[in-house]
Amino acid sequence: MMKSASDLASLAALLADETRAAICLALLDGRSWTAGELAAHTRVARSTATEHLHRLVEGGLLVERRQGRHRYVQLADPSVAHLIEDLSARIEPRQDSVHGLRAVTANAALRRGRTCYDHLAGRLGVAVTDAMTEAGLLDQSGGFALTQAGLGWLTDALRLEPEDLRPGKRPLARGCLDWTERRQHLAGTAGAKLCQKFFDNGWVARVGSGRAVRPTPAGQAALRDLLGLSGID
Amino acid sequence: MMKSASDLASLAALLADETRAAICLALLDGRSWTAGELAAHTRVARSTATEHLHRLVEGGLLVERRQGRHRYVQLADPSVAHLIEDLSARIEPRQDSVHGLRAVTANAALRRGRTCYDHLAGRLGVAVTDAMTEAGLLDQSGGFALTQAGLGWLTDALRLEPEDLRPGKRPLARGCLDWTERRQHLAGTAGAKLCQKFFDNGWVARVGSGRAVRPTPAGQAALRDLLGLSGID
DNA sequence: GCGACCATTCGGTACCGGCCGAACAGTGTC
DNA sequence: GACACTGTTCGGCCGGTACCGAATGGTCGC
Numbered sequence: 001m002m003k004s005a006s007d008l009a010s011l012a013a014l015l016a017d018e019t020r021a022a023i024c025l026a027l028l029d030g031r032s033w034t035a036g037e038l039a040a041h042t043r044v045a046r047s048t049a050t051e052h053l054h055r056l057v058e059g060g061l062l063v064e065r066r067q068g069r070h071r072y073v074q075l076a077d078p079s080v081a082h083l084i085e086d087l088s089a090r091i092e093p094r095q096d097s098v099h100g101l102r103a104v105t106a107n108a109a110l111r112r113g114r115t116c117y118d119h120l121a122g123r124l125g126v127a128v129t130d131a132m133t134e135a136g137l138l139d140q141s142g143g144f145a146l147t148q149a150g151l152g153w154l155t156d157a158l159r160l161e162p163e164d165l166r167p168g169k170r171p172l173a174r175g176c177l178d179w180t181e182r183r184q185h186l187a188g189t190a191g192a193k194l195c196q197k198f199f200d201n202g203w204v205a206r207v208g209s210g211r212a213v214r215p216t217p218a219g220q221a222a223l224r225d226l227l228g229l230s231g232i233d
Numbered sequence: 234m235m236k237s238a239s240d241l242a243s244l245a246a247l248l249a250d251e252t253r254a255a256i257c258l259a260l261l262d263g264r265s266w267t268a269g270e271l272a273a274h275t276r277v278a279r280s281t282a283t284e285h286l287h288r289l290v291e292g293g294l295l296v297e298r299r300q301g302r303h304r305y306v307q308l309a310d311p312s313v314a315h316l317i318e319d320l321s322a323r324i325e326p327r328q329d330s331v332h333g334l335r336a337v338t339a340n341a342a343l344r345r346g347r348t349c350y351d352h353l354a355g356r357l358g359v360a361v362t363d364a365m366t367e368a369g370l371l372d373q374s375g376g377f378a379l380t381q382a383g384l385g386w387l388t389d390a391l392r393l394e395p396e397d398l399r400p401g402k403r404p405l406a407r408g409c410l411d412w413t414e415r416r417q418h419l420a421g422t423a424g425a426k427l428c429q430k431f432f433d434n435g436w437v438a439r440v441g442s443g444r445a446v447r448p449t450p451a452g453q454a455a456l457r458d459l460l461g462l463s464g465i466d
Numbered sequence: 467g468c469g470a471c472c473a474t475t476c477g478g479t480a481c482c483g484g485c486c487g488a489a490c491a492g493t494g495t496c
Numbered sequence: 497g498a499c500a501c502t503g504t505t506c507g508g509c510c511g512g513t514a515c516c517g518a519a520t521g522g523t524c525g526c
Contacts, residue, residue: 005255007324015245022238045486069493069502091240143378143406173376302472302523
């Protein structure tokens with residue numbers, strides 16, 4: 001019993017450093033970054049970034065892929081992303097008075113819509129989730145689960161493959177608490193597949209180089225037709 | 234954006250110390266402990282424990298209640314318990330070859346059944362969850378949620394108050410990953426109320442002074458009658 | 467009031483860990 | 497092969513912090 005206290009502490013220690021925390025937050029976009037990119041992003045020397053990545057990989061939070069002279073890292077697992085999001089959601093909802101026009105517009109874009117590792121978040125993610133609940137596709141009254149109608153909708157209307165929607169190790173549907181909206185949105189396997197389909201169909205597109213996304217005109221039409229959502233930008 | 238990295242790091246830093254981690258794990262039993270008890274439990278000087286408790290309260294993980302010359306602390310919130318359980322679940326499932334008879338029997342008792350902050354866990358908690366799923370009271374196929382039948386069962390068969398089962402800030406039903414069974418069990422408001430009812434009815438009783446619980450004879454009969462569960466000890 | 471007891475504050479010490487720069491190794495390019 | 501570039505290793509510096517013991521402040525029981 002006492003042993004697991006030190007395990008818990010070691011795990012928490014991985015995120016207890018500002019630079020490592022910034023690295024993990026950057027990787028929340030679900031993509032692979034090189035060590036150099038992360039060093040530049042966190043404004044530390046490359047040697048320092050190397051050491052951090054070593055610890056994070058050692059601790060199982062990240063996985064690496066060597067390719068030529070590059071070292072790509074990404075989050076090990078959707079559950080890691082979930083963990084980091086959960087921790088972020090606990091942070092006091094402070095009034096972040098970020099100064100500078102670029103920061104403000106970037107923040108506004110993120111609030112409007114973004115990816116949260118592999119699913120949609122921000123106002124867009126919450127709007128989709130709410131519309132699905134309204135339509136009886138999602139049940140939030142007794143927890144957070146897809147209904148039978150919801151499963152059918154994903155395969156019929158959205159043309160997802162049924163074998164992609166089997167409950168496996170990862171839960172099919174999960175609520176993920178949004179740190180800007182303070183509301184739940186759809187995560188889990190279904191949330192990931194839905195997000196991927198939105199990208200494949202050209203319904204959403206990335207804004208800039210970060211995690212921000214916004215619906216395309218075709219996407220706005222699809223949201224209106226499929227979920228009765230209008231006025232989503 | 235860069236700002237929240239330091240927030241995340243500060244939050245993680247609270248759990249990144251072995252003594253503070255041990256304190257939080259001890260408080261997972263849901264009860265209030267005094268500063269002195271925690272100091273003895275973690276084998277540090279009282280002055281050291283005081284400093285740790287100060288930081289944990291400051292960081293919002295714990296709340297304190299002064300009463301006479303005692304200072305009682307407990308976890309601030311069910312979501313804190315959830316967070317700590319989530320982190321613990323990520324810890325490598327190592328073969329804990331704990332030596333000594335007392336440690337072995339204590340561990341066996343914990344594996345059999347225990348409370349996880351405010352709901353049932355261990356083999357007992359998983360067995361109840363599985364039986365409820367089997368009976369169509371709980372839906373794990375599309376997520377983790379109570380069915381309409383499940384809600385009715387809680388009020389009719391278990392005589393829980395309907396007003397206690399309204400979806401509020403805390404989700405009604407949530408899956409909580411067990412670190413011994415590696416399986417989900419019922420948590421959230423419904424899990425807490427169900428656990429409380431089990432105690433009130435004398436169906437389960439604590440074993441020793443820790444978190445371990447086991448069903449009473451009356452509890453075994455109730456589990457058989459209500460859920461068709463037999464052979465639970 | 468006096469003595470137990472719980473908790474807190476305050477120096478002081480020791481150690482861990484983040485950071486950098488410089489040197490070095492591996493990889494791709496001209 | 498020379499060069500540029502990415503990433504790694506190593507030594508050294510520095511700040512933060514976990515820890516303790518002794519002294520102090522409250523609170524309860526006699």
